[in-house]
Amino acid sequence: MGLDRLDAQLLLLLAFGTTPAELGARRTWLLAHADDAVPAAAHSRFEKYLQRRSAGEPLAYITGHKEFFGLELQVDARVLVPRPDTETLVQWTLEVLTGPIPVDFDPPFATLDLGTGSGAIALALKHARPDLQVDAVDASSDALAVAQANACRLGLLVRFSQGWWLDRVTRRYHCIIANPPYVAAHDPHLAALAHEPIQALVSGPDGLRDIRHIVQAAQSRLWPDAWLLLEHGHDQALAVRTMFAQAGYHSIESRRDLTGHARCTGGQVPRT
Numbered sequence: 001m002g003l004d005r006l007d008a009q010l011l012l013l014l015a016f017g018t019t020p021a022e023l024g025a026r027r028t029w030l031l032a033h034a035d036d037a038v039p040a041a042a043h044s045r046f047e048k049y050l051q052r053r054s055a056g057e058p059l060a061y062i063t064g065h066k067e068f069f070g071l072e073l074q075v076d077a078r079v080l081v082p083r084p085d086t087e088t089l090v091q092w093t094l095e096v097l098t099g100p101i102p103v104d105f106d107p108p109f110a111t112l113d114l115g116t117g118s119g120a121i122a123l124a125l126k127h128a129r130p131d132l133q134v135d136a137v138d139a140s141s142d143a144l145a146v147a148q149a150n151a152c153r154l155g156l157l158v159r160f161s162q163g164w165w166l167d168r169v170t171r172r173y174h175c176i177i178a179n180p181p182y183v184a185a186h187d188p189h190l191a192a193l194a195h196e197p198i199q200a201l202v203s204g205p206d207g208l209r210d211i212r213h214i215v216q217a218a219q220s221r222l223w224p225d226a227w228l229l230l231e232h233g234h235d236q237a238l239a240v241r242t243m244f245a246q247a248g249y250h251s252i253e254s255r256r257d258l259t260g261h262a263r264c265t266g267g268q269v270p271r272t
Contacts, residue, residue: 003050007059012038015046020065020072057195069124073150078142080200082120085257086179089231089264090124092255093177096227096266097129108133112221114165114178114214115139117200119147119158121177126156135159137169140199165210166217172226176218179231180210207233208240215243222269229266237262 009030010023015038018026038046052062060066060081066073068082069090075081093111109132113122116136126134136158138144144160151158161168165180181203183190193201203210211230218228228249232240237254244252249267257263 011049224271234261
């Protein structure tokens with residue numbers, strides 16, 4: 001693969017010992033010292049980083065860091081790299097939760113992030129709405145370790161638990177969100193994602209197995225008129241809206257990501 005110039009600059013800074021949080025700010029220094037000799041130790045580290053990046057390893061795994069919704073997250077191969085497109089899902093959730101949350105609301109006003117991975121969505125919500133109770137679930141103990149470490153480092157109180165989607169969830173929520181696996185098992189794009197955890201990417205022959213399950217299972221874990229919001233593939237919006245409609249949700253709509261693709265779909269649980 002051809003190496004992006006920005007990637008090369010960031011990896012060189014990393015080789016010089018720059019911390020991940022300082023990489024962006026230190027690019028000016030690097031440009032000002034473009035003609036300086038690179039010490040042997042830094043050059044050796046730089047070559048190793050280049051080899052990893054050229055082999056397709058995400059830059060975020062090499063630096064150990066990824067910015068998401070204004071938060072600096074630590075990431076590694078135990079979790080997916082948070083994508084900018086997923087910020088669409090966070091923004092939509094915050095719109096759904098617009099307005100003050102009553103202090104004495106019983107049960108506590110809460111939202112649930114399914115398949116939390118690095119904790120990106122849950123932590124972004126908690127950071128934006130400190131008054132919101134945020135719970136997060138993941139089937140992977142490795143992913144939960146990453147998410148919990150991010151929460152601790154950022155000083156954000158999110159309740160994490162292990163489980164497969166809603167199997168161990170016993171309470172109801174005012175909003176459930178998820179960025180589940182949605183890649184088809186034989187999708188040719190998987191080759192470019194070989195360094196990321198396959199279980200967080202692939203969802204059956206058509207990529208919709210987990211979304212089908214969540215759409216059905218979430219109804220019993222949402223209050224009447226509460227929202228279920230899901231991220232999905234760029235070409236899956238119609239299929240997902242159909243699932244929502246067949247399951248009886250109302251106010252169903254899709255939202256577009258930064259590139260204009262219908263990336264997220266949501267709906268409200270009916271009143272019974």
